Amino acid sequence: MTAATSGIVLGAGTEGEAILRQLRERIVRFAASRLSRDVAEDLAQDTLVLLTTKYATVTSIEDLVPLALRIVRFKIIEFRRKAGRRGELARPPAEGEDPIAQLADDKSWGPEIQMQRRELADRLAEALRQLTGRCRTLFRLKLEGHKFADIQRLLGARTINTVYTWDLRCRERLLALMGGSWQR
Amino acid sequence: MTIDPRSLAGGHATGTLAPEEKRELYRGALRDQELFDALMDEEPLRELLEDSVARQRLLAIVAEEEPQRGMLAWLASGWATAAAALLFAVALIPLAMTVLDRQRPADDSGFGVTRPTGSLTVVAPAQWAAALEGVNTDPARLSVRTTAPKDLEPLGSDRPLTLRVVPDRSGRAMVIGIGQGGEPERLYPGDGEWADVEADVPIDVRVVAAGRFAEYRLIVVEAGADVRDLPARVAEGRALVLRVRPD
Numbered sequence: 001m002t003a004a005t006s007g008i009v010l011g012a013g014t015e016g017e018a019i020l021r022q023l024r025e026r027i028v029r030f031a032a033s034r035l036s037r038d039v040a041e042d043l044a045q046d047t048l049v050l051l052t053t054k055y056a057t058v059t060s061i062e063d064l065v066p067l068a069l070r071i072v073r074f075k076i077i078e079f080r081r082k083a084g085r086r087g088e089l090a091r092p093p094a095e096g097e098d099p100i101a102q103l104a105d106d107k108s109w110g111p112e113i114q115m116q117r118r119e120l121a122d123r124l125a126e127a128l129r130q131l132t133g134r135c136r137t138l139f140r141l142k143l144e145g146h147k148f149a150d151i152q153r154l155l156g157a158r159t160i161n162t163v164y165t166w167d168l169r170c171r172e173r174l175l176a177l178m179g180g181s182w183q184r
Numbered sequence: 185m186t187i188d189p190r191s192l193a194g195g196h197a198t199g200t201l202a203p204e205e206k207r208e209l210y211r212g213a214l215r216d217q218e219l220f221d222a223l224m225d226e227e228p229l230r231e232l233l234e235d236s237v238a239r240q241r242l243l244a245i246v247a248e249e250e251p252q253r254g255m256l257a258w259l260a261s262g263w264a265t266a267a268a269a270l271l272f273a274v275a276l277i278p279l280a281m282t283v284l285d286r287q288r289p290a291d292d293s294g295f296g297v298t299r300p301t302g303s304l305t306v307v308a309p310a311q312w313a314a315a316l317e318g319v320n321t322d323p324a325r326l327s328v329r330t331t332a333p334k335d336l337e338p339l340g341s342d343r344p345l346t347l348r349v350v351p352d353r354s355g356r357a358m359v360i361g362i363g364q365g366g367e368p369e370r371l372y373p374g375d376g377e378w379a380d381v382e383a384d385v386p387i388d389v390r391v392v393a394a395g396r397f398a399e400y401r402l403i404v405v406e407a408g409a410d411v412r413d414l415p416a417r418v419a420e421g422r423a424l425v426l427r428v429r430p431d
Contacts, residue, residue: 022214029217030224062206073227121238128245140246142198164191171194182229
């Protein structure tokens, strides 16, 4: 493991090791709830191998966790493709190909994943049309790229915690408009 | 400042988080399986919003003017006040009339004060809007004091108008302007939702081109109120509607 660039070192006995240990536990539990325990263990192991080899330079928690989320998502898609449960989902990564770069490449998505993505876009669009008032404004500001601190200023909220609370409620409202989950 | 990491989850997919907020969220996700699962379940959404074309399409939707909500239309319709009047006229008229009598200006400028038709109806020109100061509008739990600078331009002009509202206790408030044709427009808070207001903390409602509006309505409900049942709230006296308009 290499030294970190932002205070976290991925190595034995370090904070980085603790992060990876927690990450592994979270991934296993998540994947076990969606797939199976055996698959979950393998998936977590594969993810951690990628994190500590191909992405060894990614060490800060604010980069490491979202990267792990992406890898897990990719691994689950890959697993389902291999299992043939949903037919062709996505093209498997070529030898040495960066799976994250592949995920970002639309062409690599199988037709079913592309269809799911279109469906999500349509459902989200419909939910947003029904969103009103502060929630609509908040989502617009977020899509425009504003950070929460900007949003606090733009909406005249007294504290940033107020904005967090608004956003939490609005996220719940949006999720409810989408039937309780982002994906069917 | 303590941040509940769960309250940051909505900023993950949209890329709204500052670095320190990301650290709080992701540290929280490592401790909390439910939060981790929520972020995992949001991955398709995050991927979608990373696509600039998809993002622009969604942005165009939320940038559109939203359809008028039933509640707002209802507030504008006058039924809110009428409903309140049915239940409160008898109880409130003595108080309201006392208040209004005290406010009646010695020199009648052509504007007047009409009988209350709701929890309180004040019909006043902006020139003496300051006279609203100290009005205690509702004996039933909710009350506000409204003040305004003495140099207000008359309603009907295109000059700006500022109304200062000082809630007597914490609650939720909204101010809407009713256009000449009866159409409502949210004036406060700026995003059109309900504002959490605190006791004795003034809120200033600034209206650009006040002449657009025939009337202003301040609606106040208690803190934490579910405002989806506002018509029932007004009817049951659990909401206050204050009207200010030129004669």
